[in-house]
Amino acid sequence: MKHTTFAWFVLPSALLMLLFIALPIGSIVTQSLYSAHEQVLVTVENCGPFGCTQSTTVDQEATQALKAAEPLGKFAGLDIYKDRNHLAFAEVHEAWITSDGLPDFGAALMNLPFYDAMAFTLTYTFIVTPLTILLGFLIAVGVNAVATALKGPTIFLTLLPFIVTPLVGSLIIFWMVDARGILGAGLQWLADDPTLSLKASTGLMWAMLMVYGVWHSAPFAFVVFYAGLQTVNQDSLEAAMIDGANRFQRIIYVVIPHLYPLVTFVALIQLMDNFRVFEPIVSFTAQAHARSLSYAIFNDLGGETRLLSSAAATSMLTVVGVAILLSPVLVRTYRNFDKG
Amino acid sequence: MNMIKTAALGTVMAVLTGTTAMAGGHACAITEGRLSIVGNEFPAIQSVAALAQECASGVENDSNLTADHQKINVAGMTGNPAEYTSAIIANSSIVALMNEDVIRPLDDLVAMYGADIPAHQLITIDGKVMAVAFMANAQHLVYRKDVLEQIGMDVPTSYEDVLAAAEKIRAMGIMENPVGGAYAAGWNLAEEFVNMYLGTGGEFFEAGTAKVSINNAQGVEALEMMKALTAYMNPDYLTHDSNATSAEWEAGNVALMNMWGSRTGVLMDDEGAAEVVYSNTMAGGPLTVGDSGAAASTLWWDGWTVAKNISDEDAAATFQALAHATSPALLNDETMSQAVWLMDGFDAQPVNEGVLATVAAGAAPYPMLPYIGLLHSALGDNLAEFLKGEESAEQALMDIEAAYTTAATEKGFL
Numbered sequence: 001m002k003h004t005t006f007a008w009f010v011l012p013s014a015l016l017m018l019l020f021i022a023l024p025i026g027s028i029v030t031q032s033l034y035s036a037h038e039q040v041l042v043t044v045e046n047c048g049p050f051g052c053t054q055s056t057t058v059d060q061e062a063t064q065a066l067k068a069a070e071p072l073g074k075f076a077g078l079d080i081y082k083d084r085n086h087l088a089f090a091e092v093h094e095a096w097i098t099s100d101g102l103p104d105f106g107a108a109l110m111n112l113p114f115y116d117a118m119a120f121t122l123t124y125t126f127i128v129t130p131l132t133i134l135l136g137f138l139i140a141v142g143v144n145a146v147a148t149a150l151k152g153p154t155i156f157l158t159l160l161p162f163i164v165t166p167l168v169g170s171l172i173i174f175w176m177v178d179a180r181g182i183l184g185a186g187l188q189w190l191a192d193d194p195t196l197s198l199k200a201s202t203g204l205m206w207a208m209l210m211v212y213g214v215w216h217s218a219p220f221a222f223v224v225f226y227a228g229l230q231t232v233n234q235d236s237l238e239a240a241m242i243d244g245a246n247r248f249q250r251i252i253y254v255v256i257p258h259l260y261p262l263v264t265f266v267a268l269i270q271l272m273d274n275f276r277v278f279e280p281i282v283s284f285t286a287q288a289h290a291r292s293l294s295y296a297i298f299n300d301l302g303g304e305t306r307l308l309s310s311a312a313a314t315s316m317l318t319v320v321g322v323a324i325l326l327s328p329v330l331v332r333t334y335r336n337f338d339k340g
Numbered sequence: 341m342n343m344i345k346t347a348a349l350g351t352v353m354a355v356l357t358g359t360t361a362m363a364g365g366h367a368c369a370i371t372e373g374r375l376s377i378v379g380n381e382f383p384a385i386q387s388v389a390a391l392a393q394e395c396a397s398g399v400e401n402d403s404n405l406t407a408d409h410q411k412i413n414v415a416g417m418t419g420n421p422a423e424y425t426s427a428i429i430a431n432s433s434i435v436a437l438m439n440e441d442v443i444r445p446l447d448d449l450v451a452m453y454g455a456d457i458p459a460h461q462l463i464t465i466d467g468k469v470m471a472v473a474f475m476a477n478a479q480h481l482v483y484r485k486d487v488l489e490q491i492g493m494d495v496p497t498s499y500e501d502v503l504a505a506a507e508k509i510r511a512m513g514i515m516e517n518p519v520g521g522a523y524a525a526g527w528n529l530a531e532e533f534v535n536m537y538l539g540t541g542g543e544f545f546e547a548g549t550a551k552v553s554i555n556n557a558q559g560v561e562a563l564e565m566m567k568a569l570t571a572y573m574n575p576d577y578l579t580h581d582s583n584a585t586s587a588e589w590e591a592g593n594v595a596l597m598n599m600w601g602s603r604t605g606v607l608m609d610d611e612g613a614a615e616v617v618y619s620n621t622m623a624g625g626p627l628t629v630g631d632s633g634a635a636a637s638t639l640w641w642d643g644w645t646v647a648k649n650i651s652d653e654d655a656a657a658t659f660q661a662l663a664h665a666t667s668p669a670l671l672n673d674e675t676m677s678q679a680v681w682l683m684d685g686f687d688a689q690p691v692n693e694g695v696l697a698t699v700a701a702g703a704a705p706y707p708m709l710p711y712i713g714l715l716h717s718a719l720g721d722n723l724a725e726f727l728k729g730e731e732s733a734e735q736a737l738m739d740i741e742a743a744y745t746t747a748a749t750e751k752g753f754l
Contacts, residue, residue, distance in 0.1 A: 076750075
């Protein structure tokens with residue numbers, strides 16, 4: 001392809017990427033480097049239906065002048081990244097010095113919001129991603145073997161968890177696992193423990209979130225693998241059969257090598273998605289037990305006083321996290337591409 | 341032909357509305373300007389918005405009532421001209437609007453159009469009227485009369501009484517988890533701490549500064565009481581917000597709880613609960629904790645504001661429509677029980693007794709400080725670990741102080 005043709009060809013997507021990816025990232029980088037102006041506080045008398053009280057308020061006129069002088073806020077450099085609600089360098093350093101052995105250090109680390117969120121986010125990502133790939137593959141192989149007449153409806157039913165909006169899907173499960181819901185009551189009966197509650201224990205809550213994660217995204221892996229299965233070379237399969245390979249051996253030695261590039265693709269997308277786990281935490285009201293980086297951003301923006309810089313810094317840390325997570329897969333893809 | 345029809349219909353409508361307004365006895369015929377309301381969604385606010393819109397039906401009018409109003413009101417009022425000409429807010433959420441300087445002082449409008457508004461409805465900050473309150477709200481005890489009779493105990497007035505009653509109810513096998521409460525991690529849980537901490541006589545900040553000081557004996561006492569209560573709650577309490585707690589109540593699983601006055605009406609009506617539950621549901625007063633004698637509850641008002649970045653005509657239209665909507669003209673058989681209305685002519689209903697008792701007990705209003713929202717968020721994020729038994733009360737309070745201090749530094753308060 002000629003260079004000019006290529007340039008025109010990628011121009012629309014480059015433009016869109018600039019507009020919807022590069023600019024927002026530029027904006028959060030800038031935001032995360034600035035903090036709010038010093039607020040000029042004054043003590044005033046507030047009166048209302050319940051009487052008068054002396055109270056503090058922001059002196060708008062004085063603050064306006066500061067805002068007009070520096071509309072972006074006060075330059076904070078990397079202070080926001082380093083503070084306790086993010087990377088907490090000072091606190092980690094202190095915990096390292098004062099802690100009594102590694103378990104104690106770990107406990108101190110888990111007490112800091114960023115590391116606590118990281119612990120859940122990474123556990124979730126590394127458990128849900130492989131399970132999604134495995135389950136998606138098993139479903140694809142299973143559906144592929146279904147009689148042609150039944151294939152359409154089976155595929156539709158299998159895709160349902162992916163079609164249902166994440167918030168709605170997780171809310172439905174949330175009600176089902178309630179101690180009075182069908183699944184929750186069923187579990188109590190199975191475990192013969194009437195006080196068993198999935199929502200009260202951190203471990204069970206984590207397990208439930210992960211089960212939900214696999215349930216929700218397995219159909220995505222399934223669709224990709226199912227499409228891949230349609231392109232498996234039938235000659236190779238027949239040759240394997242003539243050589244006496246059973247179904248299991250054919251899958252291991254013929255199908256899986258053929259689908260391998262798709263596994264990389266699904267892993268890439270799933271790592272990215274799972275690292276940003278958010279909806280189930282909201283709809284399971286799981287914030288007492290599990291927090292993710294995305295939830296931290298939501299929390300910063302959802303309070304009565306919005307913490308824009310803090311949310312921007314967490315967003316940047318998420319971007320960095322995704323980049324680190326994807327780098328092995330990307331390097332691998334790049335090498336394959338080079339070879340090709 | 342169609343155009344003529346539309347025009348004719350329009351005239352009829354205009355005449356009808358005019359007549360209704362006249363019948364109301366208030367001059368409410370707005371001919372210029374614009375009204376656009378953003379606010380929370382519950383029956384009382386819906387009634388206010390509906391009447392305001394009826395009043396402004398001759399001009400452009402709109403309302404956006406949603407539980408997520410706090411996430412959109414600042415953004416919707418920052419532009420010039422602002423999308424919303426008025427935000428209906430409470431004493432906690434007016435702070436965000438004032439911090440961002442998006443609402444205007446109302447003194448000139450009060451002088452021109454608001455002579456009828458009683459002084460106690462005007463929210464003045466530093467001598468300037470910033471909002472007009474129309475209803476009061478508070479959390480107070482809600483109890484089951486029949487269950488208390490069964491165990492032979494009086495209506496609790498303190499959390500210590502609640503614990504004693506709960507123990508007896510459980511011991512007699514009437515209910516497994518007789519205590520309820522909106523203890524969902526986040527805003528609700530933080531609100532329960534705010535109540536309890538004020539009940540112990542604690543102060544949130546060092547006087548006149550944004551420096552937090554809750555890591556003290558009162559803080560520990562408040563946390564210990566909350567933990568003692570959770571022993572009698574449904575084990576899922578950390579996921580129960582006000583809605584879920586109300587559902588537990590209506591299901592008949594709870595006999596004692598601290599609940600919002602604005603929600604007791606739903607608990608006492610005959611929808612969604614068995615007869616034995618709703619007919620025995622009673623509103624008590626605020627509870628106390630320890631021997632401080634202070635009510636462990638906060639007082640709230642809901643009121644309306646006028647946006648800063650709008651034309652004078654829009655501001656005048658908004659002010660007149662909402663002043664009319666929160667005047668005695670609003671009160672009728674249907675709206676009377678929806679809230680503890682602050683306007684003259686309000687006739688207290690049984691469902692309102694709890695809030696009125698809380699006001700009478702001298703409970704403190706929820707603090708209207710520019711940085712209280714940051715402390716509320718820090719509380720909501722850090723209390724669950726203590727209640728789950730993963731850390732000590734002192735550690736939880738230390739974490740809250742550290743999280744708040746970090747956030748307040750970023751926002752320029754420290």
